[in-house]
Amino acid sequence: MFVKNLIILLRKEFLLEFRQRYAISGIVLYVFSMVFVVYIASIKVQPQVWNILFWLIVLFASINAVVKSFVQESGARQLYYYQLADPVTLLLAKIMYNTLLLLVLSTLAFGAYSVVAGNPVKDYPLFALIILLGSLGFSIAFTFIASIAARANNSATLMAILSFPVILPILLTLVRLSAIALRLIQDTSYKRDIINLLAVDVILITLTFVLFPYIWKD
Amino acid sequence: MWWKILAVVLLIYVFIAGLLVPLKPGLVRISPETAKTGQSVTVQFHGYNTFYGKSPASEIRAWLEYDSLHATAAADLKVLSDTTLEATFHVPVNMPHESSTVMLNAILDHPVDGVSLLPGALQLVKDTVPMVGAGTWVDNPVSRLHIVKDFSYPYRNVIYESIRNTYFHVPMWFALIFLFLASVFNSLKYLRTQNIDFDRKAVAYAEAGLLFGIMGLITGMLWANYAWGKAWSNDIKQLMTAVALLIYLAYFILRSSFDEPEKGARLAAVYNIFAFASLIPLLYIVPRMFASLHPGATGNPAFGSQDLDNTMRLVFYPSIIGWTLLGFWIAQLRIRYQRLEDRVVGID
Numbered sequence: 001m002f003v004k005n006l007i008i009l010l011r012k013e014f015l016l017e018f019r020q021r022y023a024i025s026g027i028v029l030y031v032f033s034m035v036f037v038v039y040i041a042s043i044k045v046q047p048q049v050w051n052i053l054f055w056l057i058v059l060f061a062s063i064n065a066v067v068k069s070f071v072q073e074s075g076a077r078q079l080y081y082y083q084l085a086d087p088v089t090l091l092l093a094k095i096m097y098n099t100l101l102l103l104v105l106s107t108l109a110f111g112a113y114s115v116v117a118g119n120p121v122k123d124y125p126l127f128a129l130i131i132l133l134g135s136l137g138f139s140i141a142f143t144f145i146a147s148i149a150a151r152a153n154n155s156a157t158l159m160a161i162l163s164f165p166v167i168l169p170i171l172l173t174l175v176r177l178s179a180i181a182l183r184l185i186q187d188t189s190y191k192r193d194i195i196n197l198l199a200v201d202v203i204l205i206t207l208t209f210v211l212f213p214y215i216w217k218d
Numbered sequence: 219m220w221w222k223i224l225a226v227v228l229l230i231y232v233f234i235a236g237l238l239v240p241l242k243p244g245l246v247r248i249s250p251e252t253a254k255t256g257q258s259v260t261v262q263f264h265g266y267n268t269f270y271g272k273s274p275a276s277e278i279r280a281w282l283e284y285d286s287l288h289a290t291a292a293a294d295l296k297v298l299s300d301t302t303l304e305a306t307f308h309v310p311v312n313m314p315h316e317s318s319t320v321m322l323n324a325i326l327d328h329p330v331d332g333v334s335l336l337p338g339a340l341q342l343v344k345d346t347v348p349m350v351g352a353g354t355w356v357d358n359p360v361s362r363l364h365i366v367k368d369f370s371y372p373y374r375n376v377i378y379e380s381i382r383n384t385y386f387h388v389p390m391w392f393a394l395i396f397l398f399l400a401s402v403f404n405s406l407k408y409l410r411t412q413n414i415d416f417d418r419k420a421v422a423y424a425e426a427g428l429l430f431g432i433m434g435l436i437t438g439m440l441w442a443n444y445a446w447g448k449a450w451s452n453d454i455k456q457l458m459t460a461v462a463l464l465i466y467l468a469y470f471i472l473r474s475s476f477d478e479p480e481k482g483a484r485l486a487a488v489y490n491i492f493a494f495a496s497l498i499p500l501l502y503i504v505p506r507m508f509a510s511l512h513p514g515a516t517g518n519p520a521f522g523s524q525d526l527d528n529t530m531r532l533v534f535y536p537s538i539i540g541w542t543l544l545g546f547w548i549a550q551l552r553i554r555y556q557r558l559e560d561r562v563v564g565i566d
Contacts, residue, residue: 153477168504193507214484
């Protein structure tokens, strides 16, 4: 039952995205514009700067991609969903969908960024793992914050100020790990960082499931 | 009521004992700061809080220490004043281990003042011209030291008198964690019961916690200005603390951005719990990934056994209790004020 609902809800998210193509194309264009702004503003990008700018691009694109997951559908329709399905299933579907979306977005950003600013990545398997972990962490934190911010009056501002402090430990760990993948720093014990990152993800997702039932009720 | 009196008594004790108890005698510097092997050098010791004149020069002993096995003792020692004395050393010709330059520790043993140590006090340079000198390295030399037990704080180079900040800077963080815990606890109770009084408590504890966070940041900046040379050096501990305070500022903004107070209270309670959980990696995991000047940065606890001696514990533990109780007192006043205000407005 749970899995069946989850699949139906996931399908709904994909359908919605497919039918409102302007949203996803807007985000993709947003990523490309940011990449080009970075390129034009700093023609030659050093690997250290490349690393930080890449994660900033992914961070801002992720916020803009996720914030719409609760804002785009009206309150009445949301209430209707909550009557049909368990809210936690609904949230899980959104998190899974957003993870996939962010994974696609960061891969696109990486591709475009490599074309214009060069590609200093040395350890591809590690870098792919980091992008996956980053998409997962961003998706959990931003989806949950978006569900809070969507109910307030100034959701766009709130989304930024609520999520930046929460995302910071994840972001700093990602920047550090990807510096290892770029061979900017030597660290053989980076597995501990990956475990830290996963631990933060587990804490966040547990809290999300415990707290979400209190958010959707009006 | 009793705990408010306890808070006042403890804090008065912390202020009086924390500011008035003297430091142990110590060595500030020695001059000259360099010497060559094989040389006879007369070194002036400059002390702090010392009473060199209180015992005859024959009972005072001084060493230049190479390592725990090698040192050379002063041949001749003269007391100039209570805070300066002069010692002559015949530096040996050879170093125990082959090297061109090495830093020696200065150790002074005084019957009244006890032992004082200045690490890396004198730079010993190997003389290129071989000479014949009288001095030798003595094996296992520094012994029979006078350990003086009295009510005073340890003398530490670099921080000196600012060691007293331990009773003000560190308890702020203990109080902050206790207050934020109380705030999260009340947010949880609010979500379970929907009783508006728990929301008032959660807000008041978060406000008091934020106040203590700002005080902790300011006392830390004062200390950093003294010990690190700059009040704000973008140290990872400072940055993460600032971010942690931003989380709680965001909490207050979130509360105020709802038209219906009940809805705002519920979502703010949810964010409060979420934020507290993300505060833990911010304060305890992330700072250990980066280099920091702060004690406890590279995996060791912020307070090792060498940072606190038994005298300091007598003031440090009461100061934690005192400041925490003061924080809860401030929060209590806020809660009572808010209850009255809500009654006047007619919410409750």
